[in-house]
Amino acid sequence: MKNRRAFLQTSGLLAAGAALPSAKDSNMKFIHHVLFWAKNPGNQAEVTQLRNAIVELGKLPMIQMVHVGSPVVTEFDKSVTDGSYTVSVVMVFESAAKENEYLHHPLHLKFINENKHLWGKVSVTDSIA
Amino acid sequence: MKNRRAFLQTSGLLAAGAALPSAKDSNMKFIHHVLFWAKNPGNQAEVTQLRNAIVELGKLPMIQMVHVGSPVVTEFDKSVTDGSYTVSVVMVFESAAKENEYLHHPLHLKFINENKHLWGKVSVTDSIA
Numbered sequence: 090m091k092n093r094r095a096f097l098q099t100s101g102l103l104a105a106g107a108a109l110p111s112a113k114d115s116n117m118k119f120i121h122h123v124l125f126w127a128k129n130p131g132n133q134a135e136v137t138q139l140r141n142a143i144v145e146l147g148k149l150p151m152i153q154m155v156h157v158g159s160p161v162v163t164e165f166d167k168s169v170t171d172g173s174y175t176v177s178v179v180m181v182f183e184s185a186a187k188e189n190e191y192l193h194h195p196l197h198l199k200f201i202n203e204n205k206h207l208w209g210k211v212s213v214t215d216s217i218a
Numbered sequence: 219m220k221n222r223r224a225f226l227q228t229s230g231l232l233a234a235g236a237a238l239p240s241a242k243d244s245n246m247k248f249i250h251h252v253l254f255w256a257k258n259p260g261n262q263a264e265v266t267q268l269r270n271a272i273v274e275l276g277k278l279p280m281i282q283m284v285h286v287g288s289p290v291v292t293e294f295d296k297s298v299t300d301g302s303y304t305v306s307v308v309m310v311f312e313s314a315a316k317e318n319e320y321l322h323h324p325l326h327l328k329f330i331n332e333n334k335h336l337w338g339k340v341s342v343t344d345s346i347a
Binding site: 116117118119120122124154155156157158159160161162163165166169170171172174177179181185188189192193211212213214215216217218 | 245246247248249251253283284285286287288289290291292294295298299300301303306308310314317318321322340341342343344345346347
């Protein structure tokens with residue numbers, strides 16, 4: 090993968106600052122994983138509002154990659170899996186500083202203010218490689 | 219990003235089947251997030267053995283991207299963050315089928331058998347976009 094990256098860089102296909110995450114080069118330095126439990130999981134309008142707001146938030150430019158998903162519980166890991174949440178958000182950042190920039194961004198604060206009535210519980214797991 | 223991808227595809231830089239996850243194209247379909255709590259977190263040799271075994275496991279070809287990290291607790295999210303774990307592993311798969319392939323792979327089963335004495339607790343969160 091290093092060769093492909095080097096080639097792309099040399100050939101000018103990677104603009105300055107452009108990230109090119111690729112399989113196995115583990116360009117996932119910093120992970121911010123948030124689980125939301127909807128206050129009213131049976132209220133589809135509320136769940137949709139929360140989910141849409143998260144998807145919008147994921148467009149902020151300092152976020153390298155984003156995943157917004159729903160629970161999966163496999164047979165294999167059933168006994169150790171928590172599938173009780175409503176929405177899972179995985180954000181990848183290039184650094185802790187980028188995550189910090191995101192956390193304090195006005196649109197993130199606005200997201201919290203406008204949507205916090207929709208969740209009963211939220212849980213965060215951050216990790217750095 | 220669509221344009222960049224289209225260009226790379228047209229120009230033949232993306233070989234058939236090659237994945238090019240990029241910012242905001244959200245090429246993170248399926249997330250498998252595992253947290254390990256070491257049985258003896260103060261035993262650096264054990265923690266290193268566990269961590270190294272996980273890094274090795276992350277090289278399996280059906281895993282699209284992998285992150286092996288340590289806890290971060292930010293001031294911002296302190297009240298809702300669990301930073302008590304020892305090792306965090308985020309694996310990205312193209313599909314639930316690829317994760318299933320990984321879970322049942324002989325090297326994954328071998329990893330569990332050879333290292334399960336090193337962790338006191340393990341917790342899994344899976345999600346699909």
